[in-house]
Amino acid sequence: MNQKIDILKKYMPESAAPVIAKWIDHYRCEFKISRTRNTKLGDYRPPYEGHGHRISVNYNLNPYAFLVTTVHEFAHLKTWNEHQRNAKPHGQEWKNNFKLMMRPFFELQLFPKEIHSAILNYLENPAASSCADLGLYKALKTFDAKQPNALMVEQVPDQQEFYLKNGRKFKKLERIRKRYRCVETASGLVYLFSPVAEVYLAKNPD
Template sequence: MDKIAVLSRYLPADAAPVIARWIDYFKCEFKISRGRNTKFGDYRPPQHGHGHRISVNHDLNPYAFLVTSVHEFAHLQTWNEHKGSVKPHGQEWKQNFKKMMRPFFEKSVFPEELTMAIRNYLENPAASSCSDIDLFRALKKYDRSSGMVMVESLPLHALFGLKDGRVFRKGTLRRKRFSCTEVATERIYLFSPMAEVLPVTAEQA
């Protein structure tokens, strides 16, 4: 199947031709990966007979998929310019990330509200878009409905579950994380406000 057609399943339509050109120009292996809890995407420089390799999680919404793809291509460009002599998320990468986002702003790929959130994030981009709460929150609005909610949206003392079956009771915010109690063991765990969980009723617990 045509590369642009495949990418259009995961990216906004106007963005797919740009990413396809980048894949060809950089001779990059671009993999659409299974969902990963620890990261949205990944870049590997040329080594052991492989060229540039980028992977992006398949289950991201189109805008999150695009931001993640640009993030990883900025790593590729930075490696081409500096090899391993600069920090992975240093000023060189930040400048490339900002520069490589421009075509998508020029094409008005993002909704206005999301454009503002991304521009604010680009003032000082972090190692991951999910590290920036405002951008992460803005991107999450475009997720497909999955029945999951973010911990920050639940009321105090509400019950919630994880996919592994464990159930927790939401507690108070400690600095940047919520202190939550596992119902079965009474052990305390800290959850990011952005952690996705399943709402649970008292009858289900």
């Protein structure tokens, strides 16, 4: 347990680590600190073919984003235990569990007021379907280390090219519901980007 707490302290607010460590043991969950993934912050997989519950969270999130994402995924785990496939992924059952599992961290008063307010607004808004809710996500992003020249996909003009940290280049197309269609320059493949994904503008040739 102490080893888990020591590791978790490196990624989330220190006072939250013992709570998450207890959840990992209680639910017998395989908890993985993952490499960066552009398409998601975290992931939950239910028991399958001899595997137990599995949760992964991106290692490079700021401490508050790491914690909120972790609670998000544990709420999926709890909902699975209670309803399995009889509940929608981000339906009312999940919302109730997310709110319940956030309670210990509200009691610890570890969130800055901007994030605390954004979480409460998110939980009160039935139209918001997940922790990708823009209001909450933007509040969390304000605590990221600032990257020079970085901006969000929603700030990129239509038809403008942009690139990721790994050098892959895309052109922004139209918005579809909550995401933007973007075509990769090299392959011609189309990907869906979150409006708040961090990217860099490509310079137009002279």
